[in-house]
């Protein structure tokens with residue numbers, strides 16, 4: 001058993017793939033072995049998390065997830081009885097013993113043999129709860145007694161250890177089953193022990209809040225050889241160091257086009273473009289040019305906080321020779337003015353990051369959409385970085401639908417437009433056609449503040465500016481995901497060093 005994430009990317013499997021893996025593993029072992037191992041693993045982690053618990057509630061459901069709980073309860077009961085600890089175990093069961101699947105029925109018999117009776121009601125007080133109500137078999141919003149037990153688990157300030165997948169969560173998507181989402185702040189420590197495979201829903205959408213700290217036990221089975229449905233991404237390689245004899249022309253140029261001027265319609269978004277530019281600069285771009293859009297009446301000539309940025313009239317930056325050697329970041333604070341530069345960029349920029357208003361304009365314009373799709377045929381590199389609302393506009397759907405299946409949404413966006421798609425939010429998903437998407441393992445709620453998306457666009461721009469031409473899809477995806485990971489890691493470092501204090505995007509941009 002180990003804590004997740006580890007030092008390298010982790011394969012993630014949907015419920016359908018997990019069932020095939022479970023089927024093959026079970027066929028190669030004596031009957032009930034997997035569930036016996038699962039129960040032991042749950043009991044061991046429970047003891048490690050709350051060694052001095054006086055009262056443990058094991059909440060079991062009607063299927064094999066409940067079977068894991070019944071098995072864990074037998075193990076815990078045996079452990080405490082032989083050591084005379086006095087710890088009380090209360091087991092509840094929402095289901096019908098006669099209708100339990102085979103493995104769980106065996107676990108039920110073992111519980112009966114252990115002498116531990118099943119209780120009608122959860123205990124009034126407990127210091128550890130084991131959530132074994134529903135796992136990957138959950139298919140709808142819980143109701144009745146099971147829903148009541150789930151509600152108690154959601155609201156308790158005691159430690160909760162979820163078996164395989166939190167019962168309130170769809171393990172494939174990370175969407176909560178419950179109406180109204182999860183409590184804003186989980187009231188107590190939360191842990192999830194994922195069994196046999198890691199599931200993508202633990203790491204995106206509502207997954208991180210519901211699962212808490214994730215642990216993984218393979219149950220003694222060799223890692224699956226099947227292609228995973230997704231990967232939990234952490235970078236494996238350190239950023240390469242620069243050779244001594246280098247110069248700024250070799251580090252890559254970034255051009256930022258965005259930051260609509262206040263003259264246009266009374267709303268300035270200049271800061272967004274400057275944040276992207278600063279982030280690119282601090283991430284190591286050799287030169288960063290910024291073209292502020294609609295900046296005609298009172299041109300801004302320099303950024304006092306970042307005098308290294310080179311501000312230019314946008315027209316001068318649309319020069320194909322300059323574009324050919326640069327990565328363009330387009331859209332940050334671009335407003336409506338971005339429409340004027342998009343056709344030229346889609347045609348001539350070999351490396352392009354499309355953010356915010358660039359995405360909104362493309363969502364509205366079939367002609368721009370066609371131009372975007374043609375880029376892949378020319379091997380031009382395009383990364384789009386939508387947040388869920390921008391993604392919904394691009395797909396003609398709603399944020400609820402996007403959040404209902406973030407992996408699918410990122411995949412559809414990347415396949416529809418032939419781009420790398422970075423669907424932002426808790427557990428940012430980076431996808432490219434035909435490869436398993438990557439769920440970012442870093443990041444925290446400190447990022448939920450204006451401008452951090454602009455910073456991310458700048459970081460991705462600098463990363464793309466620095467890589468050689470004609471990279472394969474996998475390296476490109478990894479390059480983008482590494483920038484996403486770095487962005488999240490900086491936020492985590494802020495939260496660690498400044499607990500409770502809000503982070504601002506300007507600070508993040510300066511971390512590079």
Ligand SMILES: NC(=O)C1=CN([C@@H]2O[C@H](COP(=O)(O)OP(=O)(O)OC[C@H]3O[C@@H](n4cnc5c(N)ncnc54)[C@H](O)[C@@H]3O)[C@@H](O)[C@H]2O)[C@@H](O)CC1
Nearest residue numbers: 034035038063064065134135136137138139140141142164
């Ligand atoms: N069979 C085995 O040896 C192993 C099983 N494992 C466990 O088995 C789980 C999967 O078991 P199952 O396929 O039985 O699925 P679950 O136990 O997750 O749930 C299926 C049961 O819950 C019911 N159900 C689904 N949604 C419900 C809802 N909203 N309200 C009320 N009832 C609902 C279904 O009708 C079915 O009876 C895994 O998540 C894992 O915990 C793992 O431990 C690996 C080994």
Ligand SMILES: Nc1ncnc2c1ncn2[C@@H]1O[C@H](COP(=O)(O)OP(=O)(O)O)[C@@H](O)[C@H]1O
Nearest residue numbers: 424425426443444445447448450451452453454
């Ligand atoms: N709760 C969160 N956990 C992790 N990352 C988050 C969270 N909230 C926001 N982020 C990240 O912060 C950034 C916000 O981007 P975006 O919504 O485009 O903001 P803006 O347009 O103001 O720059 C994205 O990278 C997103 O993934």
